Amino acid sequence: METYDALLASISPVSGPTRTILDPATGAAVGEAPVHTLGYLEEVVAAAQAAQPAWAALGHEARSAALLKAADAVERSAEELARLLSREQGKPLNGPNARFEVGACVAWLRATATLALEPETIVDDGATYAELHYKPIGVVGAIGPWNWPMMIAIWQLAPALRMGNAVVVKPSGNTPLSVLALVKVLNEELPEGILAAVSCGREVGSRLTEHPAIGKIMFTGSTAAGRAIIKSSADTVKRLTLELGGNDAGIVLPDADPKAIAEDLFWGAFLNTGQTCAALKRLYVHEDIYDAVCTELTAVAAAMPMGNGLDENNVLGPLQNKQQYDVVANLVDAARRSGARILLGGNPDTDQPGYFYPTTLVADIDNDNPLVAEEQFGPALPIIRYSSVDDAIAKANALEVGLGASVWSSDLPAARAVAARIEAGTVWINKHGAVDPRIPFGGAKQSGYGLEFGVEGLKALGVPQVING
Structure with missing residues (x-):
């Protein structure tokens, strides 16, 4: 050594x-x-x-x-x-x-x-x-x-x-x-x-x-x-x-427990500060529990410290490069201008050194907004409201990419039935991005x-x- x-x-x-x-x-x-x-x-x-x-x-x-x-x-x-x-x-x-x-x-x-x-x-x-x-x-x-x-x-x-x-x-x-x-x-x-x-x-x-x-x-x-x-x-x-590339969708079914899934949703999206190919990058939540999921996820995200990686207290770091920082910042700014609601973050401190973009949650956003339709590859998650599971599946499948996806539910058979309809190489249930050396992994579509x-x-x-x- x-x-x-x-x-x-x-x-x-x-x-x-x-x-x-x-x-x-x-x-x-x-x-x-x-x-x-x-x-x-x-x-x-x-x-x-x-x-x-x-x-x-x-x-x-x-x-x-x-x-x-x-x-x-x-x-x-x-x-x-x-x-x-x-x-x-x-x-x-x-x-x-x-x-x-x-x-x-x-x-x-x-x-x-x-x-x-x-x-x-x-x-x-x-x-x-x-x-x-x-x-x-x-x-x-x-x-x-x-x-x-x-x-x-x-x-x-x-x-x-x-x-x-x-x-x-x-x-x-x-x-x-x-x-x-x-x-x-x-x-x-x-x-x-x-x-x-x-x-x-x-x-x-x-x-x-x-x-x-x-x-x-x-x-x-x-x-x-x-x-x-x-x-x-x-x-x-x-x-x-x-x-x-991927732009992984997660679908939260109406029977899910918002508090129970909040931390797993967070790490599914913000693992490696969102810089993960198979991260959760667009979250579809049923209207019945939409506000509760937003509240619980915001509470978890707000408690996660971001800063220099050598500080033992931090669990989130900077974007790795300026180009990726600009991608995230521009997508969040465009979402804000469109009328989407910023639940957390979206306000980087441009005076500090490093490519730190704050943990950002964006609600009440249209499905065709660039923050949803384009892969952000950083710490900004759009949360899209839906009323019909069929509509959520159609939106999840609408893009040309299909690396991973997830379904969140207290009803395992129902979650598996939805998972089977999603066009992605891997669909996780009640987790996202969990890879295993024993389990094959690969993408669908582009x-x-x-x-x-x-x-x-x-x-x-x-x-x-x-x-x-």
């Missing part, structure tokens, strides 16, 4: 171009990130190609053992990684934030390492015998976002490595240090060459998506960027797993395609091969 300063120094370049990474809470420098070149990308891809066959030949049991040791290494450096993540991304150490994210990396590595994937007997009727196997793809490119940089990197690289692939990770330019540090720690227990990180600009990133030696791209990010990756990967017919997590996620990192005879 290294100290925080030693860990940061170990990923700081000794030569070549760099970028200064700033703390979104204070504007202070966190550290220097390398700006890797096309030549560096070619080096790590070639090293991955060379190392991958031996890694694949080890077999599932040995690879799983290596991932378990890698999980131990992350656990040993957990506090240092969490502190770096908090400073670079902005999320607080406590609450479901930086320490939670690093802990989730450890848990996900261990869960992925212990998933069983056996050959499937497809036909065995005496005349025909056929088995389905999954072979490594080769080299996988993993492109991650800035909101959960470490955890999403693990979601991508853990199953890829488990299946016998080598991996080249490209972190977001906003949060490269966290991922570089994570990869450095993982490589303490992994064979040389099978895992590398490339901190680079758009030109080098584009080369990764079109590189002929990359057999698959895993990408988490915006729908627009996903479309660009589909195009750039087409000439080499790469396999793709795309987890793209929220992407392909599955992650669980056995289905492992299969997505392999090439199916049928042995017939």
